[in-house]
Amino acid sequence: MPPLLEVSDLHTEFRTGAGVVPAVDGISYTVERGETVAIVGESGSGKTAGALSILRLIPDPPGRITRGEILFAGRDLLRLSDEEIRQVRGADIGMIFQEPMTSLNPVLTIGRQITETLEQHRGADRAAAEKRAVELLSMVGIADPARRLRQYPHQLSGGMRQRVMIAIALACDPKLIIADEPTTALDVTIQAQILELMKQLTHRLGVALIIITHNLGVVARYANRVNVMYAGRIVESGPAAQIYHDPRHPYTMALLRSVPRLDRPRQARLDPVEGQPPDLTRLDAGCSFRPRCRFAVQACAASRPALQRAGEGAHLAACFRSGEIAAGNTQQTRQLVSASGAAAS
Numbered sequence: 001m002p003p004l005l006e007v008s009d010l011h012t013e014f015r016t017g018a019g020v021v022p023a024v025d026g027i028s029y030t031v032e033r034g035e036t037v038a039i040v041g042e043s044g045s046g047k048t049a050g051a052l053s054i055l056r057l058i059p060d061p062p063g064r065i066t067r068g069e070i071l072f073a074g075r076d077l078l079r080l081s082d083e084e085i086r087q088v089r090g091a092d093i094g095m096i097f098q099e100p101m102t103s104l105n106p107v108l109t110i111g112r113q114i115t116e117t118l119e120q121h122r123g124a125d126r127a128a129a130e131k132r133a134v135e136l137l138s139m140v141g142i143a144d145p146a147r148r149l150r151q152y153p154h155q156l157s158g159g160m161r162q163r164v165m166i167a168i169a170l171a172c173d174p175k176l177i178i179a180d181e182p183t184t185a186l187d188v189t190i191q192a193q194i195l196e197l198m199k200q201l202t203h204r205l206g207v208a209l210i211i212i213t214h215n216l217g218v219v220a221r222y223a224n225r226v227n228v229m230y231a232g233r234i235v236e237s238g239p240a241a242q243i244y245h246d247p248r249h250p251y252t253m254a255l256l257r258s259v260p261r262l263d264r265p266r267q268a269r270l271d272p273v274e275g276q277p278p279d280l281t282r283l284d285a286g287c288s289f290r291p292r293c294r295f296a297v298q299a300c301a302a303s304r305p306a307l308q309r310a311g312e313g314a315h316l317a318a319c320f321r322s323g324e325i326a327a328g329n330t331q332q333t334r335q336l337v338s339a340s341g342a343a344a345s
Contacts, residue, residue, distance in 0.1 A: 002074065003030035004175060004208050005054070010068035012046075012053045015061060019281035023049040023063070025232035028307075031176065036202065036209040038223035038240070040216065040255070044277050046232040047212045048098070051178050055093060056085050073175065091121040094169030096179040100161035104153040110137075110164055111149030117171045136167040141197060159190035166198065176208045183218070195222055216259050220244055225314075228252050231278050231288035234307060238315035248310035248317035248325055250293045287319075295321050 012024035024046045031037050039047045052058050053065050056077065070077040072093065077085060089095070097103035105113060114136060115129035124132065130149065137145030140163040153161055162182060169177050179198065183191035199222050202209045211223060219226050219240055226243045228236040228251065236249040247253045257271040275292035286301040287293070293300070299320050310317035319325070 001033075002071075004033045004035075004073060005031040005210075006069075006071040007050075007054070008069040008071070010050065010053060010070065011066045012049050012058055012063060013066055014049075014063045016281070021280045022232050022283070023280070024053060026068075027227075027229070027232075027234050029227050029234065029237060031208050031210060033175070034202075034206045034208055035225065036199075036211065036223050038211045038213060038219040038226045039229060040213060040219055040226060041229035042214060042273075042277055044280075045229040047229055048180055049232075050229070051095075051180055051210065051212055054178065055089050055095060056080075057089075087121070090117050090174075091172045092174055092176070094172070094174040094177040096162075096165045096169050096177065096182050098181040099185055100158070100165045101153060101185070103165060104161060106153055108152075109149065110151055110153065110156070114149075114164070114168055114171055117168055121172045132171070133167075136171055137164070139170070139201070140164075140167045141193075142167075158186050159194065162186060162190075162194050163197070166194075166201070170201065170205070170207075173205070174207060176210070177202065178210045178212070180212045181214075182211070183213075183215070198222075216255055228255070231280060231283065233288070233304075233318065235289065235319070236310075236317045237307065238311065239313065242311055242313070242315045246311055246315070248315065248322040249319045250295045250321075250325070251289050252317075253325070254292075295319075295325070297321065 008028050010024055010027050011022065014021040014023055027050055029037070039050065041047050049058070054070055054077065056065070058065060065078060068078065072088070077088065080088070111130060111133050114133040115126065118124040118129040118132055133149055134145045137148055142148055142160060142163055156164065182198065183194055186194060195218060198209065211218060213219065223240045226238065226240050227234050228243070228249065230251050236243065236247065236252045243252060244256070247256060254273040258273055260270060273292065278288050278291070285303055287304055290296045290300045297320070305318045305320045307316050307318040309315065310322040
C-alpha cells in the first residue's frame with residue numbers, strides 16, 4: 001500500500017526586497033497511515049513553510065511553490081483546483097496552528113468555530129453540528145462542553161484553547177493532522193497533557209500526525225520517525241530511536257547536546273549551537289551548516305552533501321563525514337572534533 005502522504009522534491013520560495021528566500025529547498029519524505037512523523041529544526045529552518053505548502057496555504061505574493069509533488073491518498077495536491085483543495089483542508093487534512101489565541105476568531109464563539117467546519121465539509125444541520133461539537137470538546141477533555149460552546153476564546157485558558165484547536169482539527173475525521181508547534185505557548189505541565197492527548201487520540205482514531213517542533217523531548221516520546229531540517233533542507237531522517245542513539249549529522253548532534261538533561265551535574269553548562277542560522281538569500285555552493293560545524297572540512301565548501309544512507313535501515317544524513325561520526329563514542333567524537341579544528345587552523 002502506498003504512503004498516505006508522499007512529498008517529493010518540494011521547493012517553496014518567498015520573494016523579498018533582499019532577494020529570493022528558498023524557504024523549502026527540495027525536501028522529500030513520506031507519512032504512513034497512522035504514523036507520527038516529527039519535523040525538527042530551529043526557527044527559520046523551513047518547518048512551517050513546508051507544512052503550509054502541503055495545504056497550499058503559502059500566501060502569493062510573496063510566496064509560491066515552484067516545484068515538486070505532494071501526493072495525498074494518491075492525489076497530487078498541487079494539481080487540484082482552488083475549490084478541490086478547500087475540500088481537502090479541514091476534511092481530509094486537519095491543521096493545528098502554532099498559537100491558538102491568534103488562530104481562533106476572537107469575535108466568534110467556540111461552538112460556532114467548530115460547527116462551521118462540520119457544516120462546510122459534512123453538510124450537517126445546526127442541531128447535528130452542535131451535538132458533534134459537544135462530543136468533540138468532551139473527547140479532548142474539556143469539562144462542561146455544552147457551556148463552553150457559548151464562550152469566546154478569551155474566556156478560556158491557553159491549554160483549553162489548544163484543546164479546542166485539536167477538536168476543530170478532528171471534527172471531520174481527517175486522515176492526517178499537521179500540528180505546528182502545538183505546545184509552544186503552554187507551560188510544561190499543560191504541554192505534557194496536550195501531547196498525551198494527541199498521542200491517545202491519533203492512536204485511537206488511526207490518524208496520521210505530523211508534529212512540527214524544536215523540542216527534541218517531544219520527538220523522543222511521541223514520534224515514530226524524525227526529519228531534521230536546516231536552511232530549508234532535510235539534513236537527517238530516520239526512526240526516532242536511531243536519531244537519538246546514533247545521530248549522523250553534526251546539526252542533529254548539536255541540537256541533542258543543547259537539550260538540558262537530568263542525568264548531568266547541576267553545575268554542568270549547556271552546550272549551545274554556536275553561531276546564527278544562515279541568510280537564505282546568500283547561500284553558496286557548500287553545505288549551509290558549514291560555518292557552525294565542528295566537523296567541517298574543505299569538501300564542505302565545494303558542494304552540498306546529498307541525503308543518503310548513513311546507518312541501518314532508513315537512516316539518512318546529508319553529511320560528507322556521517323560515516324566517521326559515531327554517537328555515543330565520546331573519545332572518538334572528541335578526536336574528530338580536535339582533528340577538524342586542527343585542519344581548519
